[in-house]
Amino acid sequence: MISSIPSATTCPPRMQPKMNVAIAGVSNGLGHWIALALLSNPRFSVTLLTRTKSNDALESLITKGAILKVVDYGSSTSLAGALSGIHTVISTVWIHNNIVPMRSLLQAAVAAGVKRFAPSEFSFSAAANVDLIPYHVKVELWKEVQKSGLEYTAFRNGLFMDYMAAGSSVPYPGLLTLHPYILDVKARRAEIPGTGDERMSFTTQEDVGRFVAAAVALDKWPEEMGMEGETTTWNRIVEEAEKVVGERFTVSYVSREQLKERLKDIPEDNWMGRFVTAGNLAIIDGKAAVIPYLNEATDVKPTNVSTFLNKYWGS
Template sequence: MVVVAVAGGTDAVGRSIVESLMAQGKHEVLILSRTANPMKEKETGARLVAVDYEEVAALTKILEDNNAHTIISTLAMMPNDAGSLEQNLIQAANTSKMTKRFVPSEFGFPQRAEDGHIFPTIPMKQASRSALEASSLEWTVVYNGYFMDYFGMPQLASRLAPYVVLLDIPGNAAAIPGDGNKLVTFTHTSDVGRFVTALIDFEEWDRVSFIIGDKMTLNEAVKLAEVAKGSKFKVDYDDLDKLKRGEVTELPSQISSYSVIPREFVQAINSAFGIWVDRGDFDFDEKTSLNTNFPDIKPMKLKELLEKAWKN
């Protein structure tokens, strides 16, 4: 048994990882949070420690005092201070006499440094990777493709916040990059939790760990959604030139979100996402995935999720 500390473990994918670790019951789970939260502590059953990510020395002491052996960071890598905060956490982990392993907050898919100008989280993640390479920690980056949860919302509960890209299932519409025939990896957050939990007991980590919940083309995904809903979708195809201009077909369910997320921001994110899909960045190789190491984990398939969420 080791102590696994999950930074940002109160919500989103971090919460799914905490829940999976708690269900397994093999390791002690510690949530690192910026604020004390007795309600979240009670809900998860895991100990929660409030930390100040700005104070590396204090953070190091917390890791040592709590015997934190493995750290899983799920800090939100958005255009704020989260990127530098994760680097502070890496520095603290590297200094801590108790901490040996680290998983940075990447997930998603392998991103390229040259794309940093179109997506602000990329330089942050690259900086974390550089910090880990310079450390004495054992570490691995986990990639799971596109979170399948988004295609079940709002019918199925998820720890993720709703966001519409590619398929607008409530709106019976799709905005497909390219010809829609590139393979895309989809994984539900609950399965990310299960694979990451299994990874804790793996004797030696590779620098990259791929998870494949399901894999298919977006054209195939649209057909599954149409069958599940019993409705024909309006499908638009955005070519690469349009995507490179930062433009993407607007989906019906996106409009109501503009009061929270400006349309320009949605267009920028979704067009970048379309470029990466069309480039084949979400097409993971099954032979190098964690699925081969943990064959007993049977991840949810997209057809199963769509039928559960939308059939009848």
């Protein structure tokens, strides 16, 4: 394991000042899990930056010790003030067609003397980001992060495994809006891009939170930190899902050429439809498998696909 700052169990907390960590964007899912994981380590003081005044999910984080700061991404004074004294900023803020709030956060971090900055990546790969128009804001911001003078990293996790729970009657504890993607377990159906043997990575949002919290404790950040619950193929996942529910699925395959034809028919203003189709092309091109740096560098034991499917679809 790569060296990390001493844990609270090896060094009494009173001898170490807490590291102040801010999470920007906490109302939609991932930020919530990152906050929960950071709050479980007494080494960290956790500040939440949000545009939302309050809701039950935020209240539960405040009860666990988080400091809530309501910010205005249109005001550099509001942002820089909120980041005063912060060591590390983890951003989950993403708007598919507007870089301004993401850029304002980076500029405020520099102005406030922040040391480390993780932009809102959480994607397949740098190469896939280039292929996905809604991720061009990430590509642009990344260039600015590299020039910022801050220590930085890109967290990459493949696809959120959570989508495999869409339609399950087992309560899902996260805030992510679930919808079936490629695999629809409830309908016993899958429409798989390519041959189904292309490798790609899957990580639950909860595990992304745990990996990110563990990464914050590392002494040095490389430019990219990948993580995986499991890297596998859609053919293997369908086999596993069939085993879990004890039924055969209806499976079809969509080739690269078919996807390219589909793209021509999706209107420009249907950015989500185009995003999903381009994402499927990135899967075929092998751009959805991450290098699992954090699986080696930390002691996080993530959930694999079989365990996840059994939790939501097992009898």
